[in-house]
Amino acid sequence: xxxxxxxxxGSAAPPETERRASRDLMRRVRWKPAEIVFWLVAAASFFxxxxxxxxxxxxxxxxxxxxxxxxxxGYAGVVSLGHGAFFGLxxxxxxxxxxxxxxxxxxxxxxxxxxxxxxxxxxxxxxLLRASDLTRxxxxxxxxxxxxxxxxxxxxxxxxxxxxxxxxxxxxxxRFEFDLFGTTAYxxxxxxxxxxxxxxxxxxxxxxxxxxRAIRDNALRARSMGIPVGPxxxxxYAFSALIAGLAGALLTQTTMFVSLDVLAFHRSADVLLVxxxxxxxxLYGGLVGALVFKLLQDWFSAITPEYWMFWMGLVxxxxxxxxxxxxxxxxxALLRRIRGEGRx
Amino acid sequence: MTAALETIALEKRFGGLVATDKVSLTLEQGxxxxxxxxxxxxKTTFVNLLTGVLPANGGKILLGGQDVTGKNQIQRARLxxxxxxxxxxxxxxMTPVESLGLAVSERMGGGADFWRRIGTRSxxxxxxxxxxxRFRLTEVMDHxxxxxxxxxxxxxxIALALASKPRVLLLDEPAAGVPEAxxxxxxxxxxxxxxxxSILLIEHDMDLxxxxxxRITVLVNGALFASGSxxxxxxxxxxxxxxxxSSEHA
Numbered sequence: 001x002x003x004x005x006x007x008x009x010g011s012a013a014p015p016e017t018e019r020r021a022s023r024d025l026m027r028r029v030r031w032k033p034a035e036i037v038f039w040l041v042a043a044a045s046f047f048x049x050x051x052x053x054x055x056x057x058x059x060x061x062x063x064x065x066x067x068x069x070x071x072x073x074g075y076a077g078v079v080s081l082g083h084g085a086f087f088g089l090x091x092x093x094x095x096x097x098x099x100x101x102x103x104x105x106x107x108x109x110x111x112x113x114x115x116x117x118x119x120x121x122x123x124x125x126x127x128l129l130r131a132s133d134l135t136r137x138x139x140x141x142x143x144x145x146x147x148x149x150x151x152x153x154x155x156x157x158x159x160x161x162x163x164x165x166x167x168x169x170x171x172x173x174x175r176f177e178f179d180l181f182g183t184t185a186y187x188x189x190x191x192x193x194x195x196x197x198x199x200x201x202x203x204x205x206x207x208x209x210x211x212x213r214a215i216r217d218n219a220l221r222a223r224s225m226g227i228p229v230g231p232x233x234x235x236x237y238a239f240s241a242l243i244a245g246l247a248g249a250l251l252t253q254t255t256m257f258v259s260l261d262v263l264a265f266h267r268s269a270d271v272l273l274v275x276x277x278x279x280x281x282x283l284y285g286g287l288v289g290a291l292v293f294k295l296l297q298d299w300f301s302a303i304t305p306e307y308w309m310f311w312m313g314l315v316x317x318x319x320x321x322x323x324x325x326x327x328x329x330x331x332x333a334l335l336r337r338i339r340g341e342g343r344x
Numbered sequence: 345m346t347a348a349l350e351t352i353a354l355e356k357r358f359g360g361l362v363a364t365d366k367v368s369l370t371l372e373q374g375x376x377x378x379x380x381x382x383x384x385x386x387k388t389t390f391v392n393l394l395t396g397v398l399p400a401n402g403g404k405i406l407l408g409g410q411d412v413t414g415k416n417q418i419q420r421a422r423l424x425x426x427x428x429x430x431x432x433x434x435x436x437x438m439t440p441v442e443s444l445g446l447a448v449s450e451r452m453g454g455g456a457d458f459w460r461r462i463g464t465r466s467x468x469x470x471x472x473x474x475x476x477x478r479f480r481l482t483e484v485m486d487h488x489x490x491x492x493x494x495x496x497x498x499x500x501x502i503a504l505a506l507a508s509k510p511r512v513l514l515l516d517e518p519a520a521g522v523p524e525a526x527x528x529x530x531x532x533x534x535x536x537x538x539x540x541x542s543i544l545l546i547e548h549d550m551d552l553x554x555x556x557x558x559r560i561t562v563l564v565n566g567a568l569f570a571s572g573s574x575x576x577x578x579x580x581x582x583x584x585x586x587x588x589x590s591s592e593h594a
Contacts (some may be wrong), residue, residue, distance in 0.1 A: 017473050025442065025445055026462075026463045028462075029461050051454075063518060202459065206461065207460060208455065210361060210438075210462055211456075213438065214443070218433055219433065223417045224417060227418070285451050
């Protein structure tokens with residue numbers, strides 16, 4: 001069929017129009033200065049805070065986990081209360097790999113990620129049967145509960161309530177021993193997170209990523225345009241599960257221990273909280289949220305060891321009620337006010 | 345030549361209510377065909393049946409001669425069934441350039457590509473800018489859609505449907521709610537739609553119907569009431585009685 005009137009040759013747009021259009025499309029692809037600063041600061045933290053590597057590793061792992069959740073909530077609009085299932089599966093898969101197969105860390109990491117990704121691929125279709133948020137919350141929560149109970153029962157494999165004993169991780173590349181101070185661990189977590197972030201960033205700024213945002217915005221329209229909504233959501237769900245599995249594997253490898261706690265409900269709840277603190281839909285939310293969450297946790301539990309959850313809950317309420325956009329706008333507004341008064 | 349779209353005794357019931365009563369309609373290639381009828385005549389149900397939003401209880405739908413009755417919404421869209429919505433269904437957070445880019449790249453089969461950076465295919469870029477110009481969206485092309493004036497949103501609604509290069513385009517009340525000042529622009533754009541897309545216009549606004557359509561089908565109580573050229577329908581006393589002339593009789 002010929003669409004003569006629509007062909008590019010028939011409608012030679014002025015170069016200015018073309019430039020504006022391409023600038024608009026590239027705006028999400030291009031690296032912003034703040035992003036570069038963010039990663040430079042992250043790298044600098046390795047050298048500047050040598051005695052905090054253990055805490056920093058925890059933060060980065062939580063951040064990577066939250067990033068995986070952001071991919072489905074922020075980009076595909078799929079809510080989950082059971083993302084811990086993938087984190088936990090990745091953690092167990094990495095632990096079992098080290099016991100039964102090899103202690104080589106990258107192999108364990110890959111197996112942890114792939115196992116979780118596979119679980120995501122298998123359970124994802126359940127989320128597509130009924131596309132309401134409540135159903136999705138319950139389905140994901142249910143899967144996480146099933147997995148927790150299964151791990152509890154399969155004590156011969158997982159060690160049950162005692163946890164998985166005997167996880168030993170070989171030195172990274174045969175050279176860097178995982179030390180007690182967490183130095184190797186932090187470098188390892190940081191690099192894995194950075195590389196995963198780069199891949200995730202590339203995916204969300206691809207045509208596929210654009211179609212996910214369209215589905216989140218208006219699934220009815222996306223369908224009427226012929227976008228296969230189900231397979232697209234399934235794809236990002238499995239990818240997100242894979243990344244959650246990587247985060248779980250990192251936890252196992254850096255702590256050399258796995259317990260049922262990795263599958264506990266609070267993992268799924270915490271990661272959601274982290275993402276809400278950091279903001280959804282821009283990939284950095286999980287990382288920033290993890291930092292804020294851990295620092296607040298540290299700070300509150302130092303002030304009131306028994307009631308830190310109370311203060312955490314309060315902060316969460318304030319963040320949600322004030323609204324992210326207003327919080328994000330505050331520094332700029334403050335800056336403007338200071339400048340304005342400086343001039344007056 | 346096979347018709348662009350054909351329905352054979354298409355039927356839809358909601359419990360005891362017959363919303364579409366054995367409607368057989370033929371949309372010729374390149375048609376400018378209007379579907380009119382009083383409120384509650386079942387026009388929107390008919391569109392939903394054609395696009396696959398609702399399943400039919402009986403009858404057949406042929407798209408370019410191919411039976412699509414059993415196909416879902418997405419499959420029909422991929423086979424060339426395009427539509428616009430009576431109430432805008434747009435991507436509020438995306439810009440017109442992004443929305444159109446999405447539609448074009450989906451059509452070209454690049455929609456599942458998760459590794460290419462957007463804005464790097466010159467054939468897609470050329471088509472986006474072509475659509476932007478044709479639909480008079482140049483000024484607002486990089487603004488978030490939800491901030492666009494209503495008339496521009498309406499234009500984008502049609503542009504988005506056309507970007508998929510449908511064989512059949514169902515325009516569901518394209519001028520609904522457009523303020524008088526922005527109306528002229530919309531009507532001009534409609535008149536300039538490419539001739540190789542066959543259009544079924546569902547409309548209330550008789551001025552628009554007479555300006556745009558070459559054939560008219562009248563739907564009353566879910567059933568086909570009359571069908572013919574614009575002149576025939578205008579001259580038909582029965583149509584005037586139930587629909588056109590109802591206000592004159594009052």
